[in-house]
Amino acid sequence: MEPTTVNRCIAHRFLLRLGLVLVVGGSADAVDEPSPERPFVFERAVWHGVDDAPWSIDAAAFDGTPDRSEVVTSPVGFADAGDGSRQRLRGWIEAPRTGAYRFSIASDDDGVLLLSTSEDPANGRPIASVRGFTGRDEFDRQPTQTSRPIVLIKGRRYHLEARQRNVDGTGHLSVAWQVPGGPSGIHVPIGMRLEPAFRLEVWNGIARGEPYPLEVLQTPPTRVEDLYSMYSADVGTNVATRLRGRFRAPASGPYRFQVTADDLATLRMRRSGESGEWRSIAGLSSWTPPDVWTGRTGQVSEPVELGEGGVVELEVLHWQGAGPGHVGVGVSGPSGLDSRPLRAVSIPDRKGESETQ
Ligand SMILES: [Ca+2]
Numbered sequence: 001m002e003p004t005t006v007n008r009c010i011a012h013r014f015l016l017r018l019g020l021v022l023v024v025g026g027s028a029d030a031v032d033e034p035s036p037e038r039p040f041v042f043e044r045a046v047w048h049g050v051d052d053a054p055w056s057i058d059a060a061a062f063d064g065t066p067d068r069s070e071v072v073t074s075p076v077g078f079a080d081a082g083d084g085s086r087q088r089l090r091g092w093i094e095a096p097r098t099g100a101y102r103f104s105i106a107s108d109d110d111g112v113l114l115l116s117t118s119e120d121p122a123n124g125r126p127i128a129s130v131r132g133f134t135g136r137d138e139f140d141r142q143p144t145q146t147s148r149p150i151v152l153i154k155g156r157r158y159h160l161e162a163r164q165r166n167v168d169g170t171g172h173l174s175v176a177w178q179v180p181g182g183p184s185g186i187h188v189p190i191g192m193r194l195e196p197a198f199r200l201e202v203w204n205g206i207a208r209g210e211p212y213p214l215e216v217l218q219t220p221p222t223r224v225e226d227l228y229s230m231y232s233a234d235v236g237t238n239v240a241t242r243l244r245g246r247f248r249a250p251a252s253g254p255y256r257f258q259v260t261a262d263d264l265a266t267l268r269m270r271r272s273g274e275s276g277e278w279r280s281i282a283g284l285s286s287w288t289p290p291d292v293w294t295g296r297t298g299q300v301s302e303p304v305e306l307g308e309g310g311v312v313e314l315e316v317l318h319w320q321g322a323g324p325g326h327v328g329v330g331v332s333g334p335s336g337l338d339s340r341p342l343r344a345v346s347i348p349d350r351k352g353e354s355e356t357q
């Protein structure tokens with residue numbers, strides 16, 4: 001199908017919906033419809049039972065009336081729509097800042113991601129694709145899943161469209177991006193960004209000693225680093241460090257916090273909002289290899305009961321002498337939560353909310 005025809009179809013559908021709204025006198029449907037004026041609102045549409053031949057997704061048409069469609073605010077398609085289904089996810093995005101973005105698609109089965117150079121869907125071109133399938137939200141299985149860097153201009157809107165087909169079995173579709181200035185290689189849902197949530201302070205020239213109490217921690221650090229995960233792989237030699245962050249419980253239940261470090265470390269906690277003292281909940285009196293989170297006496301805390309949304313502050317006081325030196329904090333908890341290390345959560349990235357950047 002020619003792009004202009006696609007364009008006409010979309011315009012036609014807008015007019016149809018507008019006409020319907022005018023007739024019935026409502027407005028909710030019109031407000032919900034994705035449009036350049038409503039960036040980060042997406043329509044997902046699915047067609048059932050349309051394909052049993054091994055056609056190429058590049059040649060397939062995604063037009064006509066879908067069997068089902070709905071408006072969503074995160075770019076995630078229908079899951080497990082059935083054998084021989086295909087679906088389309090489309091809407092407009094707005095660049096929160098000027099710079100190079102990377103876009104990624106994950107799908108089961110084949111998928112292709114198109115980005116327009118403007119608001120006009122007719123200018124869309126393929127920028128990333130999946131051949132075969134990936135896991136759900138698995139954006140680094142195939143090199144072609146992620147686009148090359150694409151420069152977008154702050155405040156401009158761009159039409160985005162993802163297409164997927166499910167030959168059989170499970171099926172899914174999702175889209176992610178990496179924004180300018182953000183951590184490379186970490187895919188977050190489009191419209192979101194990661195906020196550095198952890199802070200590492202380093203004091204140089206510290207001879208061997210217990211990590212806590214150290215008078216040096218009362219003095220200004222040699223350097224400070226903001227991190228996207230509560231982990232630093234190489235802090236230098238003969239240094240004292242303090243690694244701080246917060247954890248918000250996604251559900252009520254018991255949580256265990258873990259520390260990994262080389263050489264010595266004490267993990268402390270206090271409940272957010274309390275003026276109370278830090279209390280030690282775990283520690284290491286000898287080094288562990290990197291990413292070893294269990295097995296040492298005292299390395300894992302006793303269960304900490306937290307309510308949903310409950311916040312605790314965490315800090316590691318750490319000393320590293322010669323050779324390699326790392327430090328990190330992890331958590332395990334209800335519903336199979338296993339975050340080692342703790343990672344920053346994504347927050348909305350919208351023009352206007354990022355003016356200070
Ligand atoms: Ca499948």
Ligand SMILES: [Ca+2]
Nearest residue numbers: 262322323324
């Ligand atoms: Ca060491």
